Amino acid sequence: MRCRDAAHVLERYALLLELAGESPFKARAYSAAADALAALDRSLDDALDSGALSQIRGIGEGIVATLDELRRTGTIAHLAELEGQVPPGVVRLTELRGVGAKKARQLWLDCGITSIEQLEQACREHRIAACKGFSAKSEAALLDAIAFWRSTRGQLQRHKAWRLYDELRATLLDGGARDIVAAGQLRRGCETIDLLTLVAITESNTVALPEDFAPAGTRRYSSITRDVPIEILLATPDEAGTALFVATGDDEFLAAATGGSALPPLPDEADVFAHLHLPDIPAELREGTAIVERARRGEIPRLIAREDMRGMIHVHTTWSDGKNTLDEMVLAARELGFEYIVICDHSQSAAYAGGLTIDRVHQQRAEIDALASRVSGIAILHGIESDILADGSLDYPDDVLAEFDVVVASVHSHFALPRAEQTARILRALANPFTTILGHPTGRLLLRRDGYDVDIEAIIAEAARTGTVIEFNVNPYRLDLDWRYHRRACSEGVRFAIDPDAHSTDGIRELFDGISVARRGELTPTDVVNTMSLEQFRAFVAAQRERKQNLQVSA
């Protein structure tokens, strides 16, 4: 068992402890331990036997004993007991927005609710308002939350879809497949996945499938029993190219590309494009009919690719709310071949995230300088993710801001401002001479909450006027700014930074997956500042500051 898997178990244990009415502090201790554990990229056996776990703050004797039980028996007896005690539907109640462990427990014990369906029924019949602590208003809020929950069911963020893919891949390879390839929405770079499509390449045209898969056509199998519907297509190696092509594009694209004729079995996708007399169309663009026409006219741009990325920008460490240390994050970026990394921990107003006071900013700089002198092969820049305060100002005085190599300015509070006020606030931050990059411009969390209400056109225009970079934050919950705005912004002269907003070394690796989504937006290497060399990037930031200062003077 990997530490990451053990972390998931502890997280669930923490939730059940709270639902069962045990000390919320105990639950929090388990939850914090889960966080710490998730950052360890090693096996649980190794972490326990080396004594590394007991060294970690927040993991003491009790939790080490629990983890030892988990690795010996594959489970935690007390957790199993709680699973028997708390109905599974009550655990699911916490998936609703605005329902935490306390409210779920209250709904269960005071109102007798043990599933989301029962809760919905009870709200409609106004039986919840009769319970202590609830009113007609809370019934309406709960119904809203249930509607939102329902609208996001059967969909996954990309990292969760990849996790499911990894599980299936291992099973299918064990079951005799020669190779497994992700196709469909995942390969096209869709930001959320409502159908997971895999091609299983097998010599014999058969593979041992998990029990929940049933036939759904010629050599096609599907399952609807997991978090998202899944389909698996079987193909022999000599027809793998055709199978992958068919499993990747959407229906409109396939009809336009093939003209409705059946494709011969071909081993490689390149053979399929040659057969169709079409240039290679990147998987991320294979939707709709227009792209086929563009391809025929030779209008497919050279899209950004992972090899183009030279700078890793916007990374958190244990100095604020990151799970891995500065050293670990730097070494992980170097291992992936990055030439420079820009550390951007939270600023002082982000107290919940351990934001840096001015003193700690200076301490962190000293540590970065010390590390830079020890580590070769990667440059370390000192940036900050500065909160944009309610009035649009940044979170430090100018003399402190001026010391950073890069300032990512982001909204983390006051999400509910009216549109005009929210927009004005962000425009003010864009005009700030020290704002290098506008972080996650809408604050959306995919399948969790919408972004704050802002005028994106106005933000793009002001970014263009001031020369401020807009972030494409590729944290799999964010993927913000939405790729649908990318071309328009670029046509106005805006540049993007493709940033992982990584809070762990795993998050750093997710950067590459996010590039798939950037390709949907047709970002090219010249649109993206991370493709610059270190010297180019430093010169870019210096020129940007000068330009912005001049704009301020003339204003």
Place this chain on the structure above:
DNA sequence: GCCGTTTTCGGCCCGACTGTTTTCAGTCG
């Protein structure tokens, strides 16, 4: 359950927001 002592108990990230209450509790980031 963890931590750090004022060293074996008492407090535990903090501010905004919302909704139910008249002074606070729960949720969220």
